[in-house]
Amino acid sequence: MQKILKIGLAGKTNAGKSTLINNLVGETISIVNKKINTTEELIKGIINIGKNQLIFNDSPGISFSKSTENKSKKLKKNLWEALNDCDLILYIIDSKNNDYNELKNNINKIKELNKEIIIVFNKNDLIEKKTILPKIKKIYNEIGIENFFSISAKKKLGLVNLKKFLLKKTYSSSWIFNEDVVSDRDDIFITNEITRNTILDLLNQEIPYNIIIKNKYFKFLKNGDLKIKQELEIQNNRYKKIIIGRNGSKIRDLRIKSQKIISKTFNTNTHLYINIITKNAKKI
Ligand SMILES: Nc1nc2c(ncn2[C@@H]2O[C@H](COP(=O)(O)OP(=O)(O)OP(=O)(O)O)[C@@H](O)[C@H]2O)c(=O)[nH]1
Numbered sequence: 001m002q003k004i005l006k007i008g009l010a011g012k013t014n015a016g017k018s019t020l021i022n023n024l025v026g027e028t029i030s031i032v033n034k035k036i037n038t039t040e041e042l043i044k045g046i047i048n049i050g051k052n053q054l055i056f057n058d059s060p061g062i063s064f065s066k067s068t069e070n071k072s073k074k075l076k077k078n079l080w081e082a083l084n085d086c087d088l089i090l091y092i093i094d095s096k097n098n099d100y101n102e103l104k105n106n107i108n109k110i111k112e113l114n115k116e117i118i119i120v121f122n123k124n125d126l127i128e129k130k131t132i133l134p135k136i137k138k139i140y141n142e143i144g145i146e147n148f149f150s151i152s153a154k155k156k157l158g159l160v161n162l163k164k165f166l167l168k169k170t171y172s173s174s175w176i177f178n179e180d181v182v183s184d185r186d187d188i189f190i191t192n193e194i195t196r197n198t199i200l201d202l203l204n205q206e207i208p209y210n211i212i213i214k215n216k217y218f219k220f221l222k223n224g225d226l227k228i229k230q231e232l233e234i235q236n237n238r239y240k241k242i243i244i245g246r247n248g249s250k251i252r253d254l255r256i257k258s259q260k261i262i263s264k265t266f267n268t269n270t271h272l273y274i275n276i277i278t279k280n281a282k283k284i
């Protein structure tokens with residue numbers, strides 16, 4: 001009999017949720033960046049172990065400061081959707097940067113969903129492990145959470161224990177995904193996301209959060225190469241100038257960097273073309 005468990009990942013932006021999903025699944029499913037609000041969409045990562053299928057729902061982190069109001073709404077909606085559609089919630093905490101009151105507030109909100117919450121202290125490679133213990137006691141006494149893990153998603157420490165715990169929680173039900181599937185997202189989605197991540201790396205402030213990336217062409221050529229055309233849609237001509245850069249240097253760097261990461265991800269030579277278009281641009 002097949003068994004499943006749907007796990008929702010919650011936590012502040014930058015806590016390491018996407019890093020955890022990628023390193024559990026063993027492939028880049030969700031992009032990782034040191035900037036805030038990296039994950040925008042709902043993304044599932046799947047691992048099958050024996051009869052068990054573990055389905056992880058990545059979600060946008062709680063706290064949406066640099067986004068526009070519309071974007072913020074979308075992130076919030078996606079966060080609650082990810083948490084609604086799960087059996088159990090892993091609340092990821094950055095062990096180094098956290099604030100108890102904020103944590104308490106966030107967990108109290110999530111508690112309203114009436115699901116088991118497990119707290120995962122991530123980035124334990126950056127701290128003295130004993131500093132976590134008093135925090136665990138306080139959370140246990142004051143917020144009533146009973147299960148805690150300490151991991152480093154980046155260095156893959158503590159992941160085996162976490163997986164073992166989750167495997168014990170699976171219940172009888174047919175698998176939702178086929179055996180060879182590792183994500184609910186396709187190749188076009190991940191290539192758009194790679195370009196979005198490159199933009200997060202190369203452009204500052206609010207600009208990355210105001211670019212819509214669209215795929216216009218995606219094809220594996222006869223010789224195995226991958227040809228991709230993407231369109232960056234922006235609504236402000238001032239941004240266009242910045243994205244293009246002096247003599248086109250910025251957009252060239254962006255294209256080359258994204259192309260390189262796509263080539264590595266798909267293990268094939270990639271030809272990436274990027275076009276910028278402005279839509280309903282405000283005249284300045
Ligand atoms: N040192 C260390 N860094 C980590 C660890 N896990 C994640 N990071 C880093 O933390 C940053 C944020 O990681 P993400 O996985 O993008 O965080 P997230 O929670 O998905 O963030 P949002 O998508 O914005 O909500 C990246 O620079 C990661 O490399 C860890 O265990 N140790």
Ligand SMILES: [Mg+2]
Nearest residue numbers: 017018038039
């Ligand atoms: Mg993320």
